[in-house]
Amino acid sequence: MxxxxxxxxxxxxxxxxxxxxxxxxxxxxxxxxxxxxxxxxxxxxxxxxxxxxxxxxxxxxxxxxxxxxxxxxxxxxxxxxxxxxxxxxxxxxxxxxxxxxxxxxxxxxxxxxxxxxxxxxxxxxxxxxxxxxxxxxxxxxxxxxxxxxxxxxxxxxxxxxxxxxxxxxxxxxxxxxxxxxxxxxxxxxxxxxxxxxxxxxxxxxxxxxxxxxxxxxxxxxxxxxxxxxxxxxxxxxxxxxxxxxxxxxxxRIGELLDRRSAVAARYGELLADEELLTVPTVPQDRTHAWQSYMVTLDPGVDRAAVAADLRSQGIGCGHGTWACHLQPVYAKEGSCPVSADLFRRNLAIPMHAELDTQQVERVAEVLRDAVRTHARPHGGRRAG
The missing domain is CATH 3.40.640.10 (Type I PLP-dependent aspartate aminotransferase-like (Major domain))
Known part of the structure; x- marks a missing residue:
């Protein structure tokens, strides 16, 4: 594998x-x-x-x-x-x-x-x-x-x-x-x-x-x-x-960024119609460097189980990044509810300039299967 x-x-x-x-x-x-x-x-x-x-x-x-x-x-x-x-x-x-x-x-x-x-x-x-x-x-x-x-x-x-x-x-x-x-x-x-x-x-x-x-x-x-x-x-x-x-x-920045952008575009095509996740949003007035590619899972999807499925099939993934105010070193009064929600639901999937088309398609296929397998019945509400 x-x-x-x-x-x-x-x-x-x-x-x-x-x-x-x-x-x-x-x-x-x-x-x-x-x-x-x-x-x-x-x-x-x-x-x-x-x-x-x-x-x-x-x-x-x-x-x-x-x-x-x-x-x-x-x-x-x-x-x-x-x-x-x-x-x-x-x-x-x-x-x-x-x-x-x-x-x-x-x-x-x-x-x-x-x-x-x-x-x-x-x-x-x-x-x-x-x-x-x-x-x-x-x-x-x-x-x-x-x-x-x-x-x-x-x-x-x-x-x-x-x-x-x-x-x-x-x-x-x-x-x-x-x-x-x-x-x-x-x-x-x-x-x-x-x-x-x-x-x-x-x-x-x-x-x-x-x-x-x-x-x-x-x-x-x-x-x-x-x-x-x-x-x-x-x-x-x-x-x-x-x-x-x-x-x-x-x-090499231009060359490497072009390759990352092509990966991101292909992910967007393959995952755009998946109701159990949302692909990244890039406003028209800016462009993305694609250090990471993070999808936002529907609240009814078990993210840990999805990650376990991906890793069991040799596909790297991560939680994305952190809601800093929730970390023990900073925990205090006050909240950032949007950040906390993204911290719970975002999932990073492979993103780098060395990915080829077949690998991107395999990641998308395994991810689709995993989110559907680990969604609660009648969840189905689109993330966002």
Whole structure:
């Protein structure tokens, strides 16, 4: 029986050749020639004042909040239906995450929910491009401007997606990217901070390297420069090995996204008329990066039993993402009912650029059989 994994990184000979060059260079650590070249390419691609190559997107979120001056006692509104990295970053700086509910159709943060949560301690908003779909940035930026708040785009899942013709990563003054193994461009682990303001980027860069800047650059100076530690920093550097891989992957974003989009389109055709699930919604003013493909099951379908059926036949699947306010580390008063409902009913099925047509058709066929087998009698109400 063929195994069809939930995720699979598209890495090959080009990436191996790039790694070999780094080995030959003698500088595999962070902030070396490959890292600096990657940062220049990111800044050019996204048209930003500065771009930092970092160890992961969580590091980018943390550095963003430090650079924006978030302090203990502040509140930051964060999208609830997502991996909890944005809320974690808020806690890292001693502030309080306030969870905003999401749209039922897209799973992205609902601007109306954000507006209702703005209070005297609110200093900013972190919007999330949920599993690859950009949020409603026109409304969110308008809210932020009206109330004097910062807006950060968590574009971890959305490399290659667009909103009103603009690429994800450029939709707020500060944006954070992920290059984790399941993303559209990957180095296994990795991230980036994109800043419209070069001064913000410069401060974040210093903090990303223990507070002393690039050891590689200092090693090129004549004499014996001795770094001075003027503030506490972190070890958030991206290795030059990973940076070299990413330089190749950035050039392949269009190709890999086209393949993911073809998979998504075929799933949509095969599952569109299935009454026991709903396929993803993509508004006309944006495009999806398809980090994940999540279907929403009818309330009468036993999701755990469906997942067991898929896995027993070698097909990877997952719950999707999290309703953060329900996690024990954040559990408190207040609710996000739409997010909680999606958390209970969404199911992620295989999505990556290496899927072929036969595999997609097999996934859809097994999924159809499973949801019909595990639906309560007379359930039949369409999800949505």
């Amino acid at each position: 063929e195994t069809i994994p939930l995720v699979h990184a598209s890495l090959g000979e080009q990436e191996l050749a790039a790694v070999a060059e780094v080995f030959s260079s003698g500088w595999p650590a962070g902030q070396g020639p490959s890292g600096k070249a990657l940062e220049a390419e990111l800044a050019e691609r996204y048209g930003v004042g500065d771009a930092l190559a970092l160890s992961n997107c969580g590091a980018a979120l943390h550095l963003s909040l430090l650079a924006l001056g978030v302090a203990p006692g502040d509140e930051v509104i964060v999208a609830d239906y997502t991996f909890p990295a944005p809320a974690h970053a808020v806690r890292y700086v001693g502030a309080e995450p306030v969870f905003a509910d999401v749209r039922a159709d897209t799973g992205t943060v609902d601007p109306r929910a954000v507006a209702d949560l703005i209070g005297p301690r609110t200093v900013g908003v972190i919007a999330v491009d949920t599993v690859g779909l950009p949020a409603d940035y026109a409304e969110l930026q308008s809210l932020a401007d009206r109330h004097g708040l910062f807006l950060v785009e968590d574009a971890a899942c959305a490399v290659g997606a667009t909103y009103r013709g603009r690429e994800a990563g450029t939709l707020a003054p500060v944006a954070c990217l992920s290059f984790h193994g399941r993303k559209g461009a990957t180095s296994g682990e990795g991230g980036a901070l994109l800043a419209a303001d070069p001064a913000l980027g410069a401060g974040a860069r210093l903090r990303s390297s223990f507070g002393i800047g690039s050891i590689f650059e200092q090693s090129q100076e004549v004499g014996l420069p001795i770094p001075v530690f003027e503030e506490i920093g972190y070890n958030y550097k991206l290795s030059d090995i990973a940076a070299a891989i990413l330089r190749v992957q950035l050039g």
